[in-house]
Amino acid sequence: MTTAAQRPATAARTRQPDVAVLVVIFTVAHDRLQALLIERSAPPEEGRWAVPGGALQEDESLDRAAVRKLAEEAGVTDLFLEQLYTFSDLDHSPPQGSVAVAWFALADHQRVRLAQRSEWQPGWFALDDLPPLAFQNELVIETARERLINKLQYTDAAYSLLPKRFTMRELQRVYEAILGRTLDKRNFRRRIKASDFIAPTEEFRADGPHRPARLYRFTHRT
Amino acid sequence: MTTAAQRPATAARTRQPDVAVLVVIFTVAHDRLQALLIERSAPPEEGRWAVPGGALQEDESLDRAAVRKLAEEAGVTDLFLEQLYTFSDLDHSPPQGSVAVAWFALADHQRVRLAQRSEWQPGWFALDDLPPLAFQNELVIETARERLINKLQYTDAAYSLLPKRFTMRELQRVYEAILGRTLDKRNFRRRIKASDFIAPTEEFRADGPHRPARLYRFTHRT
């Protein structure tokens, strides 16, 4: 026996389950980690909020479906997007077998342009202040948050949460919002500088009665 | 818009793609990391080998499908099994949209009882000596190997590769086979003992003209 992809026609007693793609879209705004949610204005689970998602379109690969969702809901492309986990039976209503492939994305809040619709309006919610969610989406979001915290330790994933030029302090605030704790300024700067993820520019930004801050850029992407 | 699981009937221009479950089953035998493969005795990809898998059965969740596959192919239950990644279009034959949810499992070689069939015979292959594979299964296996190496660093995943009682040397050989390099005996023992994954027993095993080895057991599982 082998996979359906490998031998589609011969397996006994199978069915073709629903396959959905979910995209947890994170941003950091007002020093808080936020997720994009959409209000369900019709049953089932009417009035609750849910992670953006939808069925796989015809002849569409998973990655392209995730990219499409991101463009549809947040009007952005070309940012951090990674597969998270594939959930089964999130609606836990027998008969079982529904499959939802969850992804998570990181978006610079300033660049996002939310979809405008008459129904199913989207909105940002801080992770520590989520509304009632549909379909066990708490689980999906929490899984995404854990992965994000992990990714942050050893990748430059944060590039996707900030504009092209940013100050060290802004970067630190992003890290603090995600990790949910304050960081020591000196240790943070040393660690980040040693990481090679970012490089200094010759630009500075003055925004108050204090010394202007040097601007940095990510080296790897954007 | 929301997930198919969440709103199955309304998405436009969707299809129900094939959903398969793949299980990469690893074992360590003869000091080598090996994977279970099945020979395809019919087209497509006849004569090539593939990771065990099959279509999701009716009303079956992904986890149960993976557990079932493991029992069918290797005759084992109750071992390390973790979702790996969900691949799209492994057969890369348009029309696209096939979905394969890959898992990986670790099995004690001594406990495995391979399925006996007239066709589609299974066999073990060392990872550094794989036969020609079907459907980009190299990618699946390599992804699994990377995850396994990672898991080994900070979990007790190896519990599933060894019998209930084992010597330090046996454990070290398992680690060495997976990591692909030799380890320092003293450092290995210190690190493992500090990890709390294992505990010493009062049993010893004598198997040659030398000092008998103390047997250990995993604390967390088995």
Add this chain to the structure above:
DNA sequence: GCAAAAGTGTTCGGCGTACACCCATGC
């Protein structure tokens, strides 16, 4: 000149790594 945020160095403990010898046994 003062308020406000930017920027910078040192100390310490834990952890991974390198490395060499004695111990218990079977024959």
Add this chain to the structure above:
DNA sequence: GCATGGGTGTACGCCGAACACTTTTGC
């Protein structure tokens, strides 16, 4: 008594964490 694998301790470099003061600017 010797060959064979089991079993142990120390020194060092790196990294993350704790911690306080000086610099530059606007008003």
